[in-house]
Amino acid sequence: MNPTILVLTEETLNEADARNLGYLAEDNPVRFEILVPADPGRNMLVDVLDNLSLLDFAAAYRNIAGPHLSEKQEVKAAEQELAESLDLLRGLGFDADGRVTGQNPVEAVVEEARRSQAQQVVVITTPHAVEDTFGTDWANEAQDRLGVPVLHLYSGSTFIGDS
Incomplete structure (x- = not known):
């Protein structure tokens, strides 16, 4: 069985994300196990602060006033x-x-990493200024709980988060 690289992403992977994952695999056969949360457990206030710090005022407004998905809709979107x-x-x-x-x-990453004996974990997110600054992002939390490397990539770019 090929070594596993576990990937936690908060949105659909794009070409740049796939290219970055390909760099990790190099020419070695690996298996990617992708996890997508149906409910990312995000805090609306933190999301608004993240949006404001990135000067994304439209997203901040949508987080406050916009339509919020039901649990069933969140699962369908994640699927x-x-x-x-x-x-x-x-x-x-x-x-x-x-x-x-x-x-x-x-918790899902920790369980899956142990089950699959993942060689590495990659967390792909958009920038989250509050969590990234205070080290409370998914990558830092996973790194604290696992004994394997955790790489934090920002979706659609080659920027690496600090984990």
Whole structure:
């Protein structure tokens, strides 16, 4: 069985994300296990502060006033994000599987990393100024609980978060 790289993403993987994951695999056969949380457990106030720190006023307004998805809609959206991410990776020739997680994404990563004996964990998110600054982001939390490397990448870029 090929070594596993576990990927936790808060949104659909894109071409840049797939390219970054390909760099991790190099020419070695690996298996990607993708986790997409149905409920990322985000705090609305923290999300608004994140949006404001990035000068994304429209997103801050949407977080306050915008339509909020029901639990069923969140699961359906996560399933769609997972399916699209798997299609992308498989289309590029990668061995990839995945699942939608529940309310605690970090706990899901810890459980899956131990179950699959993952060689590495990659967390792909958009920038979250508050969590990234105070080290409370998913990558830092996972790093504190696991004995494997955790890489924090910002979606759609080559920027590496601090974990």
